[in-house]
Amino acid sequence: MEVGQMQRQWVDYTKSLFMEGLLNGQQFLQLQQLQDENNPEFVFEVVSLFFEDSERLLKDLTFALDQKGGVDFQKVDALAHQFKGSSSSVGALRVSNCCLALRNFCLEQNTDACLRCLQQLKQEYCLVKNKLETLFRLEQQIMAAGGSIPMMELSF
């Protein structure tokens, strides 16, 4: 596939992520704009950091909600809050919405609802992770072919 084609593919793919609500277009583009020749891998680095942090948060959330002796909702809430913050920073929209829902369930102290929400959260996270990884692979291909990542604008 030639570069131009790959680039178009990249653009379409990114747009689709925005359309599906998986990514917050504005936020994600902001990150893109922070990437320049001095920081060519910025988005990739940030998102990788996000993935790492998320794994930890999900693990902690699972652990906290698994406490048979009683769930510490404050702890769960704090974790959800943090996850919400980081996911919204990278534009993982559905993930952060899920975190918001989880926080609400924490307020209600509804363990079952929290667990279900956590399940959904994990799914959303996996979904966005896969999509982003696909996007990054595409980017690498473009770069390998000598092309550059197109600068997108939110015009759609």
Next chain:
Amino acid sequence: MNLNNVKGSTMLSSPGDGAVSDQFPAGLRVLVVDDDPTCLMILERMLRTCLYQVTKCNRAEIALTLLRENKNGFDIVISDVHMPDMDGFKLLEHIGLEMDLPVIMMSADDSKNVVMKGVTHGACDYLIKPVRIDSLKNIWQHVVRKKKNEWRDTEQSGSADEGDRQQKPSDDADYSSSANEGSWRNSKKRRDEDEDADDRDDTSTLKKPRVVWSVELHQQFVAAVDQLGINKAVPKKILELMNVPGLTRENVASHLQKYRLYLRRLSGVSQHPNNSFLSQQDGNFGSISSINDLQTLAAAGQLPAQSLATLQAAGLGRSTAKAGVPMPLMDQRNLFSFENPRIRFGEVQQQQQHMSDGKSINLLHGIPTNMEAKQLANLHQSTQSIGSLNMRVNASTTLTNPLLMQMAQSQPRGQVLSENTGHHVPGLSSALGQPNRNGISNGPLGRNGMAYNLVPKNSSTLSYPMNQTPEMPVSSFPLGSTPVISSITTKGSFQEEVTSGIKGDNGFVPSYDIFNELHHHKSHDWEITSPGLTYTASQPANPSHGNINVSSSVLVQQGFYPTQQTGRSRDSPLMAKSIFSLGEGLEQGILQNADQHLNTLVDNSGRVKVERIPDESSQTNLFPEQYGQEDLLSSLLKQQEGMGPTESEYDFDGYSLDNIPV
């Protein structure tokens, strides 16, 4: 520092001349603190894109260390609100007080109360995550603005602040920041591991005459303020008292301003010194060290705790005795939950107004309670948000604040915590269970009675049956102390309950030193006297301990009077009682306890010692003197009188507490 040097230099350091490097704001030195690595990375990148010089750290403690070690190494700080090791607001306060740098808060939480907290804690801006780069582009304005203000305040001596050049006195009004500083300082100390010292008394740091208010310096400041009295604490005199070489009047003035804000925040109401409250209550709080004696307190060196307590009490209407302040907090909650049918809000309000006129609410001035808003929240949820005293104090204050607010609304006391209380009010009510409907809770009583820990030491329940005439016959208060005697001296047992209850609820109690003291004074008989009760001289003299203290604290919390019970609540049973009277409606249990207290009081004094309280027991002196609300006090007294001894019925008419079995 030269302004011309943009890169990395203190661009804005040059005081006096607004000249900024032409490259400004490039090179602005930003410290960003966030425990979320993703956000931190993004922020750093964004800030770098804005050409700022960025230092990032993920721990508040590290940030503080960095700031302390590089006094002038940063121009602005951006911090997240929710961090594991330290609350963002606490960090904010630290920075504001120690380094006086502009701080921007940020959070994914955009709820109004959190943003409000940012405002009240002095943040110069609040960003909602995810942060956009556009929001960051203009943060330099905060730096410039602050410097401009500083220049105005401090003398423009290029170097330090020596000489008392009288620059335009930016300190307005020297309203004395209540002596809560001590407590505030205390809590600050507690929190902060005492950093230290940078004792830069002379601070004159260079161009920017920025004084570094080290712990010691601040303590000196507080002591001076206390000594002078809140009302009289003018920068000039404070400066003289402090006698610190190199310190200028302007430095003191701006610090005083901050301190006042702080106190205001704590008490939720800006008000005059607690004294007013104290005076009112003095009658009632026998043991409550009147906040008036903040100075005394200060002298005692326990100011911090006491002030805090007092303030809180005042704010909450509880007399926070030096004793465990915690009680007050708790009591407050309990108080509120008590049904104060008698106390009519309106009436109380009036009374409160008297009280609040002066003092109420801001008793907590010094108390670094960031928690004003939090407090309410805490109340509601028994959150231990009060990690530090401040919190607790605030909590109480907040409780009272709303109440106070109500009272104070009519009175423009200085800075009415309208905002704080306003918000809190609703919270308070709810938190309290029911904000003394009698008006105590809302009105002056609210402050007093509400928060007052109904520490029924002895008897578990104070029966408020005593005349719980809802009306607060302030005028009838023989004691003339502020009816705000919110400190409900519940007899021992009650106290425990209260405390525990309160503790659980708002966690107020726990850390607050003052409150702790109150705890000790569990035996304070906090009587929750319904306002209608006539305080018959029998003050719930809790011989056991200064429950009055508790009351004091409670009172203080209410903002009525920062009476700090010096643990000798016994003496000022009156005070306590009066408080209780106010709280008529406050739990029955409490009344009962109060009865006992009353008995004791009666025994002790056999008279409404409202007046005497101030003088005799230092504890309760706080209020009586300060508060000129005799009415309130009298009403309180009335209530107390009404309190029947031991039984739930307090016959508050006229002191008939003699027979109250202690």
